[in-house]
Amino acid sequence: MNATNRHSAPAPHPVARTATGMGKGGAVLDGSGRESEGEGEIGARKSDHLDIALQPSLPGSRADTGFDRVRFEHVALPELDLDAIDLSTRFLGRAMRAPILISSMTGGPERAGAINARLAEATEHLGLALAVGSQRIALEGRGSGGLGADLRRRAPHVPLLANIGGAQLAAGWGVREARRAVEMIEADALIVHLNPLQEAVQTGGDRNWAGVLGAIEALAREAGFPIVVKEVGAGLSATVARRLVEAGVHAIDVAGAGGTSWAAIEAERSADPRVRGSALLFSDWGIPTADAIAEVRAACPQAFVIGSGGVRHGLDAARAIRLGADLVGQAGASLAAADVSTERVVAHFAGVVEELRIACFCTGSADLEALRTARLRPAEAPARS
Numbered sequence: 495m496n497a498t499n500r501h502s503a504p505a506p507h508p509v510a511r512t513a514t515g516m517g518k519g520g521a522v523l524d525g526s527g528r529e530s531e532g533e534g535e536i537g538a539r540k541s542d543h544l545d546i547a548l549q550p551s552l553p554g555s556r557a558d559t560g561f562d563r564v565r566f567e568h569v570a571l572p573e574l575d576l577d578a579i580d581l582s583t584r585f586l587g588r589a590m591r592a593p594i595l596i597s598s599m600t601g602g603p604e605r606a607g608a609i610n611a612r613l614a615e616a617t618e619h620l621g622l623a624l625a626v627g628s629q630r631i632a633l634e635g636r637g638s639g640g641l642g643a644d645l646r647r648r649a650p651h652v653p654l655l656a657n658i659g660g661a662q663l664a665a666g667w668g669v670r671e672a673r674r675a676v677e678m679i680e681a682d683a684l685i686v687h688l689n690p691l692q693e694a695v696q697t698g699g700d701r702n703w704a705g706v707l708g709a710i711e712a713l714a715r716e717a718g719f720p721i722v723v724k725e726v727g728a729g730l731s732a733t734v735a736r737r738l739v740e741a742g743v744h745a746i747d748v749a750g751a752g753g754t755s756w757a758a759i760e761a762e763r764s765a766d767p768r769v770r771g772s773a774l775l776f777s778d779w780g781i782p783t784a785d786a787i788a789e790v791r792a793a794c795p796q797a798f799v800i801g802s803g804g805v806r807h808g809l810d811a812a813r814a815i816r817l818g819a820d821l822v823g824q825a826g827a828s829l830a831a832a833d834v835s836t837e838r839v840v841a842h843f844a845g846v847v848e849e850l851r852i853a854c855f856c857t858g859s860a861d862l863e864a865l866r867t868a869r870l871r872p873a874e875a876p877a878r879s
């Protein structure tokens with residue numbers, strides 16, 4: 495399928511209840527100008543996003559993370575005890591049992607409240623880290639989505655990250671709102687998410703992104719807690735990462751292409767054929783996650799880098815770490831479990847951690863430091879002689 499015929503816009507997703515007559519804004523991530531929307535309407539829209547992310551009716555993005563190009567050299571003599579492999583690390587001053595971040599997911603409707611509670615309990619049980627979804631609605635007092643002090647009580651020992659949008663910074667939010675977001679959930683740091691593509695392809699999205707870098711710089715200088723900046727599935731380039739490090743951010747989450755595609759999700763939501771066609775055109779857009787991690791690590795050798803975007807399992811996590819990530823984030827692939835129960839989330843991430851452990855074992859890596867220098871197979875198959 496090429497870009498031209500992807501322009502022909504199929505019918506909207508059957509669950510896209512709010513897709514018609516949508517006023518300004520339409521993002522599960524932040525958007526602006528929704529003062530006229532009621533909480534129920536916003537909740538329904540966010541629920542649409544969850545439904546589409548769980549069960550897309552369109553093929554979605556064909557973008558490739560690039561992870562499958564990374565092949566470890568197998569070590570048949572690991573000389574290690576599989577169960578003694580040390581996956582522990584530290585983030586935001588807290589100990590973690592494995593280098594996995596459950597990446598930001600929606601924080602609006604009641605259903606999201608239950609999802610956030612399950613994610614928090616599983617994070618605590620496994621010793622991982624948790625980032626919540628956008629707190630814009632909660633900060634505006636239009637429903638908490640489980641984003642209150644209760645969340646911290648479910649996960650008292652883990653790195654917990656609050657979340658606001660770069661678009662809100664461009665629209666005038668600053669240290670006051672950032673502080674409220676962090677205090678609301680007793681977070682250790684604040685994520686600022688950058689989603690310009692999603693905003694650009696939706697009806698009524700935020701179009702003015704001028705001044706976001708300056709606002710991030712001011713936050714990093716004045717907030718008094720660490721600032722983490724992330725994309726949401728289109729990737730951060732080396733150039734952007736360098737600017738963010740110079741602006742004083744504590745960590746960078748590349749959130750590259752190959753996993754959840756917000757252009758594809760917005761295409762499914764829209765009932766307007768022109769909007770759908772344009773959104774679909776950009777559904778493969780972005781920097782493949784594997785490339786983004788390697789390029790950001792090379793450009794910013796001292797930065798704390800989170801590798802995310804299309805991470806499917808623990809082998810992808812191992813690849814991300816080998817390419818230069820300090821932590822590995824996953825959102826979309828864990829959503830189905832999060833929609834069911836805490837036990838399912840625990841089982842899902844326990845599997846991811848076990849796969850990461852096996853990758854360490856079979857590369858002879860006793861810990862994450864060793865995994866970072868594990869030998870890789872050459873990218874190309876050897877020529878036959």
Ligand SMILES: Cc1cc2nc3c(=O)[nH]c(=O)nc-3n(C[C@H](O)[C@H](O)[C@H](O)COP(=O)(O)O)c2cc1C
Pocket residue numbers: 522523524543544547597598599600601626627628657685687724725726727749752753754802803804805823824825826827829
């Ligand atoms: C249902 C859903 C809701 C999301 N909501 C947010 C959000 O509110 N804020 C944010 O920064 N990222 C949000 N994201 C983006 C993820 O945190 C992540 O960056 C992106 O989905 C890429 O990772 P993945 O390919 O593992 O899903 C959301 C993702 C999903 C699947």
